[in-house]
Amino acid sequence: MRYKRPVSVCNETASDLAGEIVAALSAASIVFKQENEYSQRLLKKAEQIYEITAKEDRIHRAITYTTIDACGGEARKFYGSSGYKDELVWAATWLFFATGNHTFLDYATTNFAAAADDETTTYKGIFYWNNKLAANAVLFTRLRFFRDLGFPYENGLALSTNMIDQLMCSYLSKQNFNRTPGGLILLSPGTGGPLQFAATASFLSKLYNDYLTLFRRSSWNCTNDGFSLEMLQSFSTSQINYILGDNPRKMSYMVGFGDHYPTHVHHRTASIPWDGQYHSCAEGDRWLHSQDQNPSVLLGAMVAGPDQFDDFSDEREKTWFTEPSIAGNAGLVAALIAHHDPPRSSASNGPNLGLDIMGIFEKVHLNS
Known part of the structure; x- marks a missing residue:
């Protein structure tokens, strides 16, 4: 298709976008640590961007990227x-994990509570592109459980663990979040696209379940209830299974998986046949409104998902049902990887959950 692809240039501050870039580069530097030169390039650029962004924060010039047209x-x-x-x-x-520099941890733990205070009520406890707090709390809890740094970080890290404990309780108690009759958790009802939120809830709960298992903690208490690891594991698995077809419609919401999945996905490339011609957006409307199935299978894409009653309409024009997104698929892939538990080796004397528990702490040492 031929249509405008405008490029946005952020000549002024864009602190949220910069923070995302820093986190991605830092995490990637850990992943590619065996390729030392490339890993160091990633890390150097992450630190450069962070320094600019942190300076803007110190002088109160930090704003969101959408503030400036x-x-x-x-x-x-x-x-x-x-x-x-x-x-x-x-x-x-992420910079702390990548470098071991406690200056970064000082900033993160000092400002975590302030960030939590700014969390919007609608998306409280939800891990998605606009809210990283729940995932950050899981990372802090991992640090607290397996590489406890003690003073002066204990209080800040304990706050994160308490936050995650309460979040897991809210997943399981059914008091904070509604569910569809088929069991899909509705973390942000009324906003559409429930599967992206259920996928990240599955991801975080599986990670936390693994941490608790390795930490030899079999259960925990909430305000009025107690929960076991089996209950947490069951919840985490149920959300992924729902997405992949264990739901009232017996519909796999991952395109190309199973025998029954959406065939009218709201996606230009998948819905417009390749005929050797380039089409404008206006010309593409005839495929948008077509009743024909997509000529191309968008293999692996997770659509937005059903409504609060488990109903789903496989219509290209109804984006709140059939539109996929990279952000949504990222959570699904993370959850699927988290649920892949490699078989235990004969030499193992403990649970093997596919976690390299200490690898992320390679650069982390006690502050002298």
Whole structure:
């Protein structure tokens, strides 16, 4: 298709976007640590961007990327940003793991509570592109459980563990979040696209379940209830199974998986046949409104998902049912990887959950 592809240039501050970039580069430097030169390039660039962003925060010039039209105006109605503090904490946390520099951990733990105070009620406890706090709390808890740094970090890290304990309780108690009759958790009812939130809930709960298993903690208490690891594992698995077809419609919401999946996905490339011609957006409308199945299978894409009654309409024009997104699929892939538990080796004397527990702490040492 031929249509405008505007490029946004952020000449002024865009703290949330910069924080995301820093976190991604820092995490990638850990993943590619065996390729030392490349890993160091990633880390150097992450530190450079972080220094600019942290300076803006110190002098109170930090703002979101969607504040300025030239930077994020085009994205505002699709990916509007509600704040930047969680992204700066996210960036500092990953930089700490990548470098072992306690300056970054100081910033992250000091500012975590302030970021939590700014968390919007609608998306409280939800891990998605606009909110990193729940995932950050899981990372902090991992640090507290397996590489406890003690004073002066204990209180800040304990706050994170308490937050995650309460979040897991809210997943299981059914008091904070509603569910569809078929069992899909509705973390943000009324906003559409429930599967992306259920996928990240499955991801975080599986990670936390693994941490508790390795930490030899079999259960924990909430305000009025107690929960076991088996209950947490069951919840985590149920959300992925729902997405993949264990639901009232027996519909796999991952395109190409199973025998029954959406065939009218709201996606230009999948719905417009390749005929050797380039078509404008206006010309593409005939395929948008077509009743024909997509000529191309968008293999692996997770659509937005059903409504609160488990109903789903496989119609291309109804984006709240059939539109996939990279952000949504990222959570699904993370959850699927988390649920892949490699078989235990004969030499293992404990659970093998596919976690390299200490690998992320290679650069982390007690502060002297």
